[in-house]
Amino acid sequence: MIPRGKAHAKSFSDMVKRNGGIPVEIPLIAFQPVAASNKLHNTLANLHTYDWIIFTSNVTVETFYSFMKKGQALLPKKAVIGEKTKETLEDMGEKVDFVPAEYVAEGFIDKFLPFVNHGERILIPKGNLARDYISTSLKEKGAIVDEIIIYETFLPEESRTKLVKMLTEESLDILTFTSPSTIDHFMKIVEEHNLGGKLDHCIVACIGPVSKRMAEQRGLKVHAMPEKYTVEEMLKSVANFMNIGG
Numbered sequence: 001m002i003p004r005g006k007a008h009a010k011s012f013s014d015m016v017k018r019n020g021g022i023p024v025e026i027p028l029i030a031f032q033p034v035a036a037s038n039k040l041h042n043t044l045a046n047l048h049t050y051d052w053i054i055f056t057s058n059v060t061v062e063t064f065y066s067f068m069k070k071g072q073a074l075l076p077k078k079a080v081i082g083e084k085t086k087e088t089l090e091d092m093g094e095k096v097d098f099v100p101a102e103y104v105a106e107g108f109i110d111k112f113l114p115f116v117n118h119g120e121r122i123l124i125p126k127g128n129l130a131r132d133y134i135s136t137s138l139k140e141k142g143a144i145v146d147e148i149i150i151y152e153t154f155l156p157e158e159s160r161t162k163l164v165k166m167l168t169e170e171s172l173d174i175l176t177f178t179s180p181s182t183i184d185h186f187m188k189i190v191e192e193h194n195l196g197g198k199l200d201h202c203i204v205a206c207i208g209p210v211s212k213r214m215a216e217q218r219g220l221k222v223h224a225m226p227e228k229y230t231v232e233e234m235l236k237s238v239a240n241f242m243n244i245g246g
Helices: 006-018 038-045 058-067 083-091 105-115 133-140 157-168 180-192 209-217 231-245
Strands: 030-033 052-055 077-080 121-127 144-154 174-177 203-206
Touching: 006 231, 030 058, 038 144, 052 058, 058 083, 058 121, 058 144, 077 083, 077 105, 105 133, 121 133, 133 144, 157 180, 174 180, 174 231, 180 209, 203 209, 203 231
Parallel strands: 052 077, 052 121, 121 144, 174 203
Antiparallel strands: 030 144
C-alpha cells in the first residue's frame, strides 16, 4: 500500500516495481491550499522583514510558491527538512541555506538552533495538522516566530471504499506510512469498519520515528523503519525485515 496522493506517488510506485513488488496506490492524504487571507497577503508582501523561512516538506514549498507573484524572490535565508524539500526548492531556482542530516523536527532543531540569534524573525508556512515543536523551540531561544497555515490536509473519499475492500479481502501484504496523518486516516477507517483483525498478516513500515510512535499509539505493530527517513530507505528496511524474518 502506497498512501500518497497521485502527485507524489509515482516515484514511490516506480521504486516498488523495480524491487519486484506490486504498488497499490491508496491516497490516505491529500492537500488543498487555504483561501488566500489578508494575513497571507501581508506576509508575502513583507518577506524581506524575516531572517529565515523554514520549509518542512515539498508540499509546503509547492503550496507557498503557488501564492507568490511570478518573479517574486524569496529574500530570507531558507532552511528545509528533507532531501526532497531541498530538491523542490532548488528546482524553483532557490538556494537552500540550511538542511540537517536528520529529517525530523527534533533533529532539525538540534542542528539549526546554533544558527539562530535572539530577536531574529522566522517564518514557518505549514499545514493545518503540523506540529508546533519547531516554533516552540525557536521561541524558547528568543526568536520571533510567525506560523501561517497555507494548506489543509484531508482524506480523499474515494480511498475509503478502496481501502475497506482491499483490507476485507486481505489483498494488502505491506502497509507503508509516510506521516502520522496517513496513519490517523488509515486507523479511523479500520476502526469504523472493525477491520483490525484483517491486519494481522500485514508487514507495517513507517518512514520515521514520529510516524512509528503514532502507529504504535494506534495499536499497530511496526516491523520496519529506516535509519535515514526516506521512502527508498523505508523500502530497504522492509526488504531487510523480510529477509531476516522470512
